[in-house]
Amino acid sequence: MSASKSLLHDTAPAEVLALGQTGILVRFGRHASDAATAACLAFNDDVRAAAFSGVTDVVPSLTSVLVQFDPTVTTRATLGAALQPLIDARPTNAQLPAAKRRWHIPVAFGGEHGPQLQDFAEHSGLTQAQIIADAQATDLRVLAIGFAPGQPYLGYLPDTWQVPRQRELTPQVPAGAIVTAVRQMVLFCNASTTGWRQIAQTGFRPFLRERSEAFVLQQGDALRLHQVSDSEYRALIAQNNDGLGGARLEVLT
């Protein structure tokens, strides 16, 4: 686990990179960490507030902020120069702001709901029971929303969860699959291909196009998983028109 230690102390300076002809990517670390994610959220707010000419979108991820621009209005060089003072002003030891609300999500672990629980146990060196206990004991945060509509990257789990992605993609995990890699979890709204290992499943759908509130999670939300039995899971799924799968929202003050 010596590798994971160094990942937690990723203090390289921010990098300014290109993502396509219309994107500047400011990267605060190559490896996910609380400090990098906190820097992203703060920088994202700064860039939005600055409202530079030609900027078409500003989006934070776990370790970077993507600033998209219209090359017919501004240039990469002009915008890059405008961003630099904001990058330089970022503290390197930022903390994630306190959560304003916490989701409680019923989850079925293992078996057909988590066909790779044992595989993950072998890769992490944890027992299945330890994995299920850690998953419920961790006060997860929505670190970023991405991959698919409304889909959360949740973290960070203990160092022992620092397991790489699979070498080959799993052709399809079902809707509601909870998968893990690199001290994080992703909760899939729809059936999907993934390189992460599926350990659990939930009826909670953070994105449901037809629901009056199509997207329910916000970046920064806290989230706790609560184990339910196979039969409890089936009962939740049987009456799941709201796509919330029995989730409860706690407002924090």
Place this chain on the structure above:
Amino acid sequence: MNATLHIHRAGPAMSVQDLGRPGYMAQGIATGGAADRLALLEGAALLQSRSVLPAIEMAGMGGSFSVTAPCRFALTGAPMRATLDGEPLGWNESHLITPGQRLDIGRANAGVYGYLIFAAMLDVPAWLGSVATQAALGIGALLQAGDSLMMHADPDPMAATRRLKVEDRLSGGTLRMLPGPQTSLFAPETLSRALATEFQRDAAANRQGVRLHHDGAPFPADDAAALASDFICAGDVQMTGDGVPYVLMADCQTMGGYPRLGTVLPQDLPKLAQSSLGAKLQLSLITLDEADRLYMSEASQLNTLMAKADVKIRDPHQIRDLLSYQLISGVTNGDDLDRGGEA
């Protein structure tokens, strides 16, 4: 006046597409839209529309259609066998369809994605400013036989029909790529080997990505397995954990953890989308400065195409069209034949 488009037969992967919904990446929504965006610009040019019109994208196989009001339509992208009441129709052209006629579109002769674009704008529900379908995500659904779509009226059904000469983009070729945030994670030897490799379009290909096949060693990146998930855009050449490249397409995910070799220029993506199974594809790396210099807005591309879409010269057998014009309006423009001259 409104009209209806009836779909009597539908290929297995027919969907409504436009240029997608940019600006919602924070919610995890990729821009999406047509797999071959150029085909939508060509359609707008053929119909002389200043804005891109919603299209029916047909992967591999078309369908059978009729309308309840006369309107022009354009056929672009992968050429397919198309007939109007049995008469063969030219591809990369606009045509007129009137009530009672049957438009039949069969298999693609070459390429992958054919487009049927009506001057009578499809009136389907938009979400976040776009009618683009991403069926796998529950955003819209594939079109099926028996579906009827509402349409607005064609603003000018009498307008001259047009044709466009298009450069071949159906047989593979070189995809220009600019460096991306993970390019430096690949060893120089790995990168140069990838650039020297002749790939083939693999059977594993859809609106999310196209797998590039080759027989040699894979292309691994350093440090790839523990990399933080980061933003992805269409055109990214993603290496999965086993070092096999996929070029990501319109409906790709917005974030991912596998490293990307670089990003294929948007203007080269239609060539990838339309390359037939087994077509040879090569990657070439250009500098960021060069890539920025090559930027072309879709608005400027549309302007160029508008000027290139020539009015069709009328053949004597198209006289039947003139008769149908008269049935619609009771009068022709009178200069239909004259307008056929070279502009």
